[in-house]
Amino acid sequence: MTFLDMKQGDVTGDGIMDKVYLVGRKHDETNIFADHITLIIQDGASNQISTIHLQNNTGYNAKLFLGDFSKDNIFDILVSIDSGGSGGYGIFYIYSFRHNIPRKLFDFEKYNADYIFKVNYEDYYTVSVGSLSLDLLFTLDISYKGDDYLSQLYNENGKLKQPVQGQVLSASALYPIVANQKSTGYDLLVFQRIIGISNSDTLGYVENLLTWNGTQFISTRLTTAIQGTKLISLY
Numbered sequence: 591m592t593f594l595d596m597k598q599g600d601v602t603g604d605g606i607m608d609k610v611y612l613v614g615r616k617h618d619e620t621n622i623f624a625d626h627i628t629l630i631i632q633d634g635a636s637n638q639i640s641t642i643h644l645q646n647n648t649g650y651n652a653k654l655f656l657g658d659f660s661k662d663n664i665f666d667i668l669v670s671i672d673s674g675g676s677g678g679y680g681i682f683y684i685y686s687f688r689h690n691i692p693r694k695l696f697d698f699e700k701y702n703a704d705y706i707f708k709v710n711y712e713d714y715y716t717v718s719v720g721s722l723s724l725d726l727l728f729t730l731d732i733s734y735k736g737d738d739y740l741s742q743l744y745n746e747n748g749k750l751k752q753p754v755q756g757q758v759l760s761a762s763a764l765y766p767i768v769a770n771q772k773s774t775g776y777d778l779l780v781f782q783r784i785i786g787i788s789n790s791d792t793l794g795y796v797e798n799l800l801t802w803n804g805t806q807f808i809s810t811r812l813t814t815a816i817q818g819t820k821l822i823s824l825y
């Protein structure tokens with residue numbers, strides 16, 4: 591097994607620095623790919639070793655971040671792994687290890703199951719991004735896409751030739767963020783890519799700000815972001 595990352599901080603809550611390791615098996619020492627990725631915590635007071643086996647434990651660029659997500663003034667452990675592949679999704683877990691008891695605060699698979707969207711092309715060069723369970727609807731303007739793209743999908747009068755659907759992909763990035771300057775803890779900013787007629791056709795991103803409410807992460811601000819176009823194209 592190879593050390594992939596290491597961080598130090600008090601994750602048990604006893605005021606003594608602990609060591610947190612991410613280890614995995616590399617087939618080539620120069621490669622960024624690893625499997626059997628495992629989280630290991632060494633208690634600073636007793637040197638006792640605890641091991642957490644990750645359900646999804648294979649990927650690239652495995653790394654650690656220590657920060658207080660659960661607002662208890664004790665560091666939590668964020669594990670991030672890139673899946674690789676064309677989808678570009680990420681593997682993310684957050685664990686609390688308060689009093690040497692592992693507790694999973696965030697699981698990317700549960701997140702992806704909770705935040706599902708339908709993407710439909712609409713008449714007059716727009717795309718709707720909606721979630722029935724979240725009671726949210728966003729409308730994206732794709733008129734900037736150009737004639738070659740739009741003529742595949744729309745008649746000259748702006749009506750769709752036939753129903754077309756896109757997709758919101760699984761979470762691709764997750765960033766610790768200080769959204770409240772008065773707080774010593776972190777929130778999470780999660781990105782999901784919105785695609786159109788192909789995986790390379792990025793229409794924008796769903797950006798979801800998550801905050802710990804005492805028992806779980808809840809969405810406190812969910813928006814869509816689109817890529818900018820050349821200003822001169824409007825004139």
